[in-house]
Each structure stands twice: as C-alpha cells, then as structure tokens.
Amino acid sequence: MMQNVHLAPETDEDDLYSGYNDYNPIYDIEELENDAAFQQAVRTSHGRRPPITAKISSTAVTRPIATGYGSKTSLASSIGRPMTGAIQDGVTRPMTAVRAAGFTKTALRGSAFDPLGQSRGPAPPLEAKKKDSPEEKIKQLEKEVNELVEESCIASSCGDLKLALEKAKDAGRKERVLVRQREEVATPENINLDLTYSVLFNLASQYSVNEMYAEALNTYQVIVKNKMFSNAGILKMNMGNIYLKQRNYSKAIKFYRMALDQVPSVNKQMRIKIMQNIGVTFIQAGQYSDAINSYEHIMSMAPNLKAGYNLTICYFAVGDREKMKKAFQKLIAVPLEIDEDKYISPSDDPHTNLVTEAIKNDHLRQMECERKAMAEKYIMTSAKLIAPVIETSFAAGYDWCVEVVKASQYVELASDLEINKAVTYLRQKDYNQAVEILKMLEKKDSRVKSAAATNLSALYYMGKDFAQASSYADIAVNSDRYNPAALTNKGNTVFANGDYEKAAEFYKEALRNDSSCTEALYNIGLTYEKLNRLDEALDCFLKLHAILRNSAEVLYQIANIYELMENPSQAIEWLMQVVSVVPTDPQVLSKLGELYDHEGDKSQAFQYYYESYRYFPCNIEVIEWLGAYYIDTQFWEKAIQYFERASLMQPTQVKWQLMVASCFRRSGNYQKALDTYKDTHRKFPENVECLRFLVRLCTDLGLKDAQEYARKLKRLEKMKEIREQRIKSGRDGSGGSCGKREGSASGDSGQNYSASSKGERLSARLRALPGTNEPYESSSNKEIDASYVDPLGPQIERPKTAAKKRIDEDDFADEELGDDLLPE
Numbered sequence: 001m002m003q004n005v006h007l008a009p010e011t012d013e014d015d016l017y018s019g020y021n022d023y024n025p026i027y028d029i030e031e032l033e034n035d036a037a038f039q040q041a042v043r044t045s046h047g048r049r050p051p052i053t054a055k056i057s058s059t060a061v062t063r064p065i066a067t068g069y070g071s072k073t074s075l076a077s078s079i080g081r082p083m084t085g086a087i088q089d090g091v092t093r094p095m096t097a098v099r100a101a102g103f104t105k106t107a108l109r110g111s112a113f114d115p116l117g118q119s120r121g122p123a124p125p126l127e128a129k130k131k132d133s134p135e136e137k138i139k140q141l142e143k144e145v146n147e148l149v150e151e152s153c154i155a156s157s158c159g160d161l162k163l164a165l166e167k168a169k170d171a172g173r174k175e176r177v178l179v180r181q182r183e184e185v186a187t188p189e190n191i192n193l194d195l196t197y198s199v200l201f202n203l204a205s206q207y208s209v210n211e212m213y214a215e216a217l218n219t220y221q222v223i224v225k226n227k228m229f230s231n232a233g234i235l236k237m238n239m240g241n242i243y244l245k246q247r248n249y250s251k252a253i254k255f256y257r258m259a260l261d262q263v264p265s266v267n268k269q270m271r272i273k274i275m276q277n278i279g280v281t282f283i284q285a286g287q288y289s290d291a292i293n294s295y296e297h298i299m300s301m302a303p304n305l306k307a308g309y310n311l312t313i314c315y316f317a318v319g320d321r322e323k324m325k326k327a328f329q330k331l332i333a334v335p336l337e338i339d340e341d342k343y344i345s346p347s348d349d350p351h352t353n354l355v356t357e358a359i360k361n362d363h364l365r366q367m368e369c370e371r372k373a374m375a376e377k378y379i380m381t382s383a384k385l386i387a388p389v390i391e392t393s394f395a396a397g398y399d400w401c402v403e404v405v406k407a408s409q410y411v412e413l414a415s416d417l418e419i420n421k422a423v424t425y426l427r428q429k430d431y432n433q434a435v436e437i438l439k440m441l442e443k444k445d446s447r448v449k450s451a452a453a454t455n456l457s458a459l460y461y462m463g464k465d466f467a468q469a470s471s472y473a474d475i476a477v478n479s480d481r482y483n484p485a486a487l488t489n490k491g492n493t494v495f496a497n498g499d500y501e502k503a504a505e506f507y508k509e510a511l512r513n514d515s516s517c518t519e520a521l522y523n524i525g526l527t528y529e530k531l532n533r534l535d536e537a538l539d540c541f542l543k544l545h546a547i548l549r550n551s552a553e554v555l556y557q558i559a560n561i562y563e564l565m566e567n568p569s570q571a572i573e574w575l576m577q578v579v580s581v582v583p584t585d586p587q588v589l590s591k592l593g594e595l596y597d598h599e600g601d602k603s604q605a606f607q608y609y610y611e612s613y614r615y616f617p618c619n620i621e622v623i624e625w626l627g628a629y630y631i632d633t634q635f636w637e638k639a640i641q642y643f644e645r646a647s648l649m650q651p652t653q654v655k656w657q658l659m660v661a662s663c664f665r666r667s668g669n670y671q672k673a674l675d676t677y678k679d680t681h682r683k684f685p686e687n688v689e690c691l692r693f694l695v696r697l698c699t700d701l702g703l704k705d706a707q708e709y710a711r712k713l714k715r716l717e718k719m720k721e722i723r724e725q726r727i728k729s730g731r732d733g734s735g736g737s738c739g740k741r742e743g744s745a746s747g748d749s750g751q752n753y754s755a756s757s758k759g760e761r762l763s764a765r766l767r768a769l770p771g772t773n774e775p776y777e778s779s780s781n782k783e784i785d786a787s788y789v790d791p792l793g794p795q796i797e798r799p800k801t802a803a804k805k806r807i808d809e810d811d812f813a814d815e816e817l818g819d820d821l822l823p824e
Helices: 036-043 134-157 161-185 193-209 213-225 232-245 249-262 268-284 288-301 305-318 321-333 350-359 363-390 394-406 413-427 431-443 446-462 466-479 484-496 500-513 518-530 534-547 552-564 568-581 586-599 602-615 620-632 636-649 654-667 670-683 688-700 705-729 733-739 748-755 764-768
Strands: 063-066 072-075
Touching (some): 134 161, 134 193, 161 193, 193 232, 213 232, 232 268, 268 288, 268 305, 288 305, 305 321, 305 363, 321 363, 321 394, 363 394, 363 413, 413 431, 431 446, 446 466, 466 484, 484 500, 484 518, 500 518, 518 534, 518 552, 534 552, 552 568, 568 586, 586 602, 586 620, 602 620, 636 654, 654 670, 688 705
Antiparallel strands (some): 063 072
C-alpha cells in the first residue's frame, strides 16, 4: 500500500511545488480526433453506457484507467488521496483544477509572477447589444409604460387630474402595443400580468377622480372579469364607491357585498371597512334599520369611533331613546389607545428628557392628537344631538350626558358640554339660565374659566352693559392671555368707549396669538376706519378678503372705504361683487343706485333703486328718489303710487299728500287733485299751502267753496303774522321754530323735511338693525358666534351726501297757479 505514497524530500526546498503539473494522459484532448476508440464511442451506443465507478476503500487503493488506446494503467494520488470524481463512502469528491492557479515551475525559475494574466493585454471589448432586437424593444417599451404610470400617479397626487388622466391613457395604449409584441416574439404565458393590472387599475382610478364614472366602471369590469388577475374581486368595492357617488344605492350595496364575499375572514380590517361603507349607503338611502344592523355588527366585532357615531345618528333618526343612550355609551367606551404618560419625563435624566422632548411633537404624536380631536368632536356632536330628546327636557338630557362623560376617559369634555348647555339656553332666549351656568363654570380650571368669561363678556356686550362686559373680558384675558376671543371681546369694550387706539392694540395682540382670527382682523379694520387711517383699514379688509372670499360684509367694507377715498369707480366694482354674493340685498342695491346717481348715470341708478324697492318697498329714501325720477321724466301717474306709499308710511307728514295732489294736478286730473287737497285739509286744517291750492282750484273751476277756503286762508295768515311778531319781540325765544308757517311749499314743508333726521326717514326695521361699523362680537372659540351679518345688508352710519334727489313742494308750485288749468 505504501508504495504508492510519495513523500516530498526534506532537502529539496527549491522544488517545493513539484508534481502540480503532472497529470494523466487521459485528460489530453489534443489527440481525441485521432483516437479511433473515442470516435467509435461517440458515433455508437457505446458512449451512452453508464460509466464504471470504482469504490475505493482507502486512499492507497488504485483504480484502472482506460486510455484511448485500450490499455489500463493505475493512477493514484501522490499522497495516496482518492482521485477527483471518485466515490468514497457514498460521497463524490469535488472536481479540482488540473493546473495550479498561476503557480508553475517556470514562474519560479526566472519568469515574472503574473497570476492574473495581465501581461496578455486588455480583454477584448464586450459585444454590443443590438438595439433593434425584439427583446430590447420590448424591454424599452415596458420601461416607458412604467414611467407613464408613475407620472400619472404623481400628477394625480399634485392635483393635476387632467394630466394624470392623459398619462394613464398613454400608458394603456403603450401597454397594448407591448402585449402584441410579446405575443409575436414569445408565448402568451410570458406576458407581464402585473404591469397590465397596474395600468388598468391606474386608468380606472383616474377616470373615477375625474368623475368619468361610466369609463371607470368599464375599466374595472375588464379587470374583474379577467380570471388571470388574482384577488381582483376586491376592486368591486371601488365600483360600489362609484355607484354610491351616483346615488345608485342598490347597486352600491350589491357590489359592496360582492366585495365582502371576496375578502377572506382572516382579513378582518378590510371586512370592517366594507361593512362601514354598507352602513353609510343604507343611511344615505334612508334605510336606518339596515344601517343599524351593520353598525351593531361592527361594534360587536371591532368597535371604532366612526361606527359608534353613525350608530348614534341612526338611533336618533328612528327616535329610540334607550338605544340612543346605549349607542352613546358604546361610543364613549371605544378605546383611544393613546399613552399620555410616555410624553411625561419620569426622572431627571438628561437623556430621557431629550427623548421626551423629541417625541412630543413628532408625526406619531400629531396622529394621536388628530385621533383624540376626532373622538372629542364625535362625542360632543352626539351629545348635542341626543341631549334634547333623550329626556323630558334638554337640561335633563345634558345632565345625563355630562354624568356619562365624567365617568369615562373624556372627563375634560364635561365642562364643554356645560358650556353647550348654556348656549342652548341662549338660543331659547333664556339669558338668565345661560348666565347662571356660565358663572358656575368660572370656578373651574383656567381653560374653562376663560371660555365661560369670554361668553359672559359677549352676552353683556350685546346687552349694552359695557362695564360688566369689560370686567368679564378682563377675567377671560387673565385666565388665558393667549385666548384670541377674549382679547377681541376686550377690544370691543374699549371700542365701545371710544378709545380706538387702545382697541387696536387688543386686536393686534389677538392677531399675534392667532393669525386666523378673522373677527379681530375685521374689527381692526373698522378701528382704522374710525381713526381715518383709510389705507391701513383697506389693507386689513383686503387681507380678510383673501381669507373669506365670499363674505358680503368684507366686500361691502372695501367698497365703503373706496367711497370714503373718493374713488367711486372702485366702490362700484366692489359693490357689484357684493351683489353677486347677495343679489337680493336692498341696502347694497340702493347704495349702488346712489353711486351711479353721483356719476350722473340716471338709467343705471334707476335700475338699482327700483331693484332695491322691489325687494324692500319700505325704504323712504328709495321711494323718494323713484318719485323724483318719474317727475323729472314727466311720468306723473307713476310718481303718484310712490308718494301714496310714502304717505302710508309717514301719515303725519303733509308733504307726501301735497305731492300726490300736485301729481294729479300736473297730469290734468283736476277733480282728483281737488279731492286730494280737500282730504289733506281735513287732516291738516292749519296747512297754508293746501288752502292756497284749494282757493285757486275752486275759483278756476267756479265752485262756491272758494269763498269759504279764502276766509280760512286769511285767518291763518293773520295768525302767522301774530306768531312772527311774537318771535321778533323775543317773548318766546325758545319757540322760534314754532313761528314758522306750517305748510309753506317752498319754505315750511321743505324745512320740516330737511330738518328731520335720517333715522326718521328710515323704517323701524332699519333703525333696529345694527350697523356693520360696530365691533364684531367675538366669544369663545366654539360656543357663541355673535355674527355681524346684517339681514338687510351691511350699513354704514355716516352722513349721506347731498347728491340724493330732494323733493319739496315748491317743485310743483307755480308763481301763476292757473297756467296749467283748463280754460273757462
């Protein structure tokens, strides 16, 4: 056995790697073409016979090796190890290299050491790919389709829905070209189904967001009906959503249920979401009992806030008081799964404190805050909804809700419910109860105390008790200096006392605390207007207009400031925007008529004055202008109806009845004019002007009553002279105005009318309405909203201009009264 073992001599140090290049001649393939036995084996079945393997019991055992010449020689390892490929103990020895990796005798005997073969020069360049090959075209087209799908999704997320749809359509067209090319080159099994699915799904989604519902449904049908797409049945939920948007509730429920059947029971969350959609569909369809069944199942399997809120609404719709209470309790019991303790540092460890500060406002914390805010919103809305109906009175209902909330994890909401209870009393005009509840809440913590004091300040301000309003505003500000509503109310009380500079400071502080406080921004604009700082006021209202785009009050204030700045064209332009928002506001229409009258455009002025009169026929100024317009255009009969309405509105004013009689006289209806003058004389027997017209009319018509009216006129003129003498003598200095003649067309009646205040010319309804230049009544953030909306449009309390058409009796009186009478 040992004769086959060759040991390296210890003295031969120069030939350390000898033997590595010795190999059996059988591995020499250079002469295989001349080997007859080998060629015969290749051409016949001899070469297909299984090889004969030798089982070697030890490393020293040799096996016969057949050469190409038929001889057999024994080959063994130089150290007695088994041959490469031999089987020993059932394990085949792995193949090894025949030549050593760069270690040759020649390398040790003078040649350079180059194991990597760098001396042979650079490798030949790689063969370039053929760009026009079918495979390359398919890969390039597939890449383009993927890029189009990505661009479509990005455009949709950025809000460019039209571009997203165009990209989705391009991706669909190129994907169909790709499928045809694949079918021509390879078998249909090699088609990329995932790419086809993503293209179709994206196209259907883009159709849906662009409200092309028919195309979206057709595309979803293509996906659902293709059996090659796995789990495509879940898309029936999207189809149900489209039918829900189309208000086709029966089909929406059908597809939701089909999608529910496609979802396995292990996917619990998806099944719950589909059932929620089914419940929403039943609610919109008015099938509350079916919706209740869906939400009851959800609350029993996986309770959540939305399902509990909707269940409460459903029971409210059916009017089941007890079930409303149970549903509200289920909503309260839904766990929030928010750990507030982890945001409180338990020790003084600096590292722990840094970690706590880092996570106080991270994305997870923001998500938890949003979830908590949503839960509070649902609970507060449900409580306000069911409180008035679950008990015999709304107060008892609120008390029950407060007790339930106090026993839950939402203890801080109990005070908010109490404030809502006070607001409900306010809506019912029970101010005493509201004030009592709010005063009780003053003893609570600072947040609740500030909210209650803010509401009390607003209440007292609306009641014109500015001292109490200022006191409670101070309490609210001291409790929470960063409460913008409290600062706004404090500014309101200062504004009411006439200290506009200080009021502006409070409004500015409210804006610093909350830049979105529109009440403070509106009020500071009014304050600058009072201070005659019109540019700053205009800047405030333009900023507010950027926030409240369709606010009629803001638009009107901008127009008013432009009018004060003597820019009527801009004022008219902004008032036109007000009319586009509130087209039936008579005050705005009359203001437009006034501005057009200033500009000399009588036709436009008449149009807007007439529209104002049509919507509110009790504005005495509009009636007066319309009557004067018809007199100027010599339509006496049309002017009569406006003056008759004015006489009905102001029956103690002799002016309107004299105007009616004058219109009859100018139109040629002398008998009607005579009757009107007689009726006016019965109501106002001391009116000199009426008697003058009666004397002249009766004389010209040959009536016997002329002498009687002449005697009365003479007696009244003597009484007038006596009064004038008394005035001159100064015995009655305080009664100077009484010495004037009543009934003078050019002097007496005109003086009475011009001396009358603007409030006397307005109706009682207009006088009762607040003007928009009063401060905005701000209250707490959620409870009281003392709106500055004027039902008849914004009003600005400032002196009217003199361009309004004035009417006096002398507009109709002639020096020669008989000129327009019939000849005798």
